Amino acid sequence: MDMIVWQPLSTWAEKFKYEFAASSGAVQSLGMFDALSGVGPAVTRALRSILVPPIRLIGRAIAALPRGPELSPEQSRRVAAIVRTLIIGSIVIFLTWALMRGFIALVRTLSQPWPSDAKQIPEAILLSTLRMTLAYAISLAWTVPCALAASESPRFNRVLSPIAEIVGSMPATALFPIIVIVVIQITGGMNLASILLILTGMQWYLLFNLLAGINQVPEDLKEAARAFGLSRTARWRKLILPAVTPSLITGSITAWGGGWNALILSEYFVYKNQTYQVLGIGSLLDAATYKSGNGVMILLSLLSMIAVVLLLNRLMWRPLYNLATERYRLDY
Amino acid sequence: MAFLELKNISKSFAHAKGMLKVLEGITFDVEEGEFVAIVGPSGCGKSTLLRIINGIVPMSSGQVLYRGRQVDGINLECALVFQSFALLPWLSVKANVELGLEAQGLPPAEREKRAGIYIDKVGLDGFEEAYPRELSGGMKQRVGFARALAVEPKVLMLDEPFSALDALTAITLREELLDIWQSPDMPVKNIVHVTHIIEEAIELADRIIVMAASPGRIVKDLKVELPRPRDRRAEAFNALTDKVFSLIEERG
Numbered sequence: 001m002d003m004i005v006w007q008p009l010s011t012w013a014e015k016f017k018y019e020f021a022a023s024s025g026a027v028q029s030l031g032m033f034d035a036l037s038g039v040g041p042a043v044t045r046a047l048r049s050i051l052v053p054p055i056r057l058i059g060r061a062i063a064a065l066p067r068g069p070e071l072s073p074e075q076s077r078r079v080a081a082i083v084r085t086l087i088i089g090s091i092v093i094f095l096t097w098a099l100m101r102g103f104i105a106l107v108r109t110l111s112q113p114w115p116s117d118a119k120q121i122p123e124a125i126l127l128s129t130l131r132m133t134l135a136y137a138i139s140l141a142w143t144v145p146c147a148l149a150a151s152e153s154p155r156f157n158r159v160l161s162p163i164a165e166i167v168g169s170m171p172a173t174a175l176f177p178i179i180v181i182v183v184i185q186i187t188g189g190m191n192l193a194s195i196l197l198i199l200t201g202m203q204w205y206l207l208f209n210l211l212a213g214i215n216q217v218p219e220d221l222k223e224a225a226r227a228f229g230l231s232r233t234a235r236w237r238k239l240i241l242p243a244v245t246p247s248l249i250t251g252s253i254t255a256w257g258g259g260w261n262a263l264i265l266s267e268y269f270v271y272k273n274q275t276y277q278v279l280g281i282g283s284l285l286d287a288a289t290y291k292s293g294n295g296v297m298i299l300l301s302l303l304s305m306i307a308v309v310l311l312l313n314r315l316m317w318r319p320l321y322n323l324a325t326e327r328y329r330l331d332y
Numbered sequence: 333m334a335f336l337e338l339k340n341i342s343k344s345f346a347h348a349k350g351m352l353k354v355l356e357g358i359t360f361d362v363e364e365g366e367f368v369a370i371v372g373p374s375g376c377g378k379s380t381l382l383r384i385i386n387g388i389v390p391m392s393s394g395q396v397l398y399r400g401r402q403v404d405g406i407n408l409e410c411a412l413v414f415q416s417f418a419l420l421p422w423l424s425v426k427a428n429v430e431l432g433l434e435a436q437g438l439p440p441a442e443r444e445k446r447a448g449i450y451i452d453k454v455g456l457d458g459f460e461e462a463y464p465r466e467l468s469g470g471m472k473q474r475v476g477f478a479r480a481l482a483v484e485p486k487v488l489m490l491d492e493p494f495s496a497l498d499a500l501t502a503i504t505l506r507e508e509l510l511d512i513w514q515s516p517d518m519p520v521k522n523i524v525h526v527t528h529i530i531e532e533a534i535e536l537a538d539r540i541i542v543m544a545a546s547p548g549r550i551v552k553d554l555k556v557e558l559p560r561p562r563d564r565r566a567e568a569f570n571a572l573t574d575k576v577f578s579l580i581e582e583r584g
Contacts, residue, residue: 224418226388228483229408229435238431242422328422331465 006165109295117297120284121304128267128280129308131191132259135198139206139255144248147210151217151240152232161211168204173265175200180269180276190276194266201262205255206248213247214240218330245328249321253313260309281305333400334361335522336385336487341394342547343380353547354380358394360541360553367513367523369533370541373580377548378526379491385524386410386489407487408435411480415492417472419464425451425475426460432483450478453512470501477505481512481520488513490525494532506536510560530576534569535562542576544583552579 071079150157176197183193217240225235267283268290269276277283281301288297343355354377362368370378383389385396387406398407411432419428429447438446451460454474464472473493480488494502512518527533533540534556542552554576558568 218416218418220414220416220418221420223383223388224412224414224420224431226406227386227410227412228432228479229406230431231435234434238420238423242420329465331421 006169106299109299112296114300115292115294115297117284117288117294118300120279121281121300124279124281124284124301125304125308127278128263128282128305131195131198131267131280132256132263135195135202135259136252136255138195138199139203143203143207143210146207147214147244148236148240150211151214151236157211157214164204164207164211168208172197172200172204172262176265176269177271181271184276190267190269190278193269193276194263194278194280197266198259198262201258201266202255205258206251209247209251209254210244213244213251216247216330217243242328243330246321246324249317249324253317253321256309256312256317260305281308334397335364335366335399336362336524337395337397337400338385339395339397341381341384341391341396343377343384343389344392355384355391356547356549358548358550360550362522362524364521367525367536367538368541369525369527369537369539370543371527371530371533371576371580372543372548373545374528375548376543376545378528378543381543381548382412382489382491382524382526386412386487388412408432408483409486410489411483411485411487412489412491413473413476413480413493415495417464417469417476417496419472419475419479421464424461424463425456425467425478428464428475429478429482431479436483446482447478450482451475453481454478454508468501469497470505473497473505477509477512481518484519486519487522487524488520490523490527492527493525495527495529502532506532510536530573530580531564531569534558534572534576535564540576542579544580551583552576 146160150160179196179200180190180193183196184190221239221243225239230238263280264282264285267278267280268286270290277287281304285298285301285305288294288301338358338360341355341358342353344351344353346352358381370381372378380389384391385407387396387403387410395402398409420431423431426444426447429451430443433443433446448460451457454477456471456474456478459467459471464475467475473496476493494505497505509523513520513523523537525533525537537556539553539555541550542554543549544551556572558566558572562569
């Protein structure tokens, strides 16, 4: 997938890079695309010759349909208005009905007696958020230096980007069993295994966004930084880090999304009929789903997780994102 | 010994279809105090040549001597002014002007004072705390000039600094540039000015180096003997414009 679809796409996307400076060769990803670039027009032509005739036929068929009675502009406007009202009205009625049903089901489920596990939810949420924060810190700790190194060396960037694309597009959940077994055997700690699993769901989003941010730093600004003799750290402080801040925030938001996703699978793990688990919102949800089948518990865990995600987005990421895009926008 | 000596400079870029020769056999000297304009069609490598002189782009072969010595890496005695202004959008005017001063080892208070002096000199007094996106194109380029002048360079290097500005703003800025260059308290000795606008080169420079493209090379090196201030409508001015124009056109 990565070799034949994403790499050519990313090479192609580089054509749209916004660039001012007169010097230095543009970054180019290596890959099959170089060898295949001559094939592009031929493929386009072939696709066109396959796709265009049937579409043209359908168009002709529609044009040849018998026409109804001629309507005056006034009449056709009225007909259009009626049709529109009917469509929108039925959508509204259906949605209202569905919402009502859902709400009634929700209230009915929650009005059942709550299981004793529910008392664990606040602690579980806290522990899960803590694990997420740790995994996020680890992600930051290696992706930011990597991105900075990529900004220093176009060669490292050229090597890192395709590798990251390949490793990152592997489904992380496929690695879960291996990680859990290895980590538990070595350290015996499910907590560590859980954090590592969350990490696999987080880090690539950060890395990709940071690398994309690095590639968007305009050449003329990099030249100015060098021409005025900025030291490496001054260059990072004044140019690279501010320039990638919006990408860092976007990457963080997606990374946390991926992290919550991985979290649900990471705190509860069954291997050879033995259950490994740590207290967390993910394991509460899994236990409720796979073991007890308690609908109230499933709902409560889900709702509290959604609440935390929404709160974090509203109170932290949204303001940070607004600040970053306003302050560190690359226009001038 | 000339102030700047360029000896047989050539530059090639790796390209999809092999090596692309951008510059070939560039040789000329710049005497102390000279205002040199490099003129040529787009793609003749004149901006690359400018960057080779100050060291941010490595040359493939040849030599650049500054006061008789070869400079390793970037020559911090040269300060660059960009066509695109190249201001950091998240830094205030003052912080942008201070950009090159940290490398000079000036303490913060000194940097601030120096930045203030040059912000005044380019007529941006009162805009110290403004951000580039709040300024007009002409004001942005004034910041670009202040940033370059603040490092008190021996050579001011201009890469099409007026090409992104409207005509009226460009006229004013050109006049101010001449005033600044001619004022006695300026440490700037030399200006190397890259442009594709022939009239601009003739109006400003003591000497014009005419380049042709593919590969970029020098086709003519001529002195501008017209007295200053130069009148763009004067006959001698137009004659020289025609001459340079036909030099470029012949090789185009």
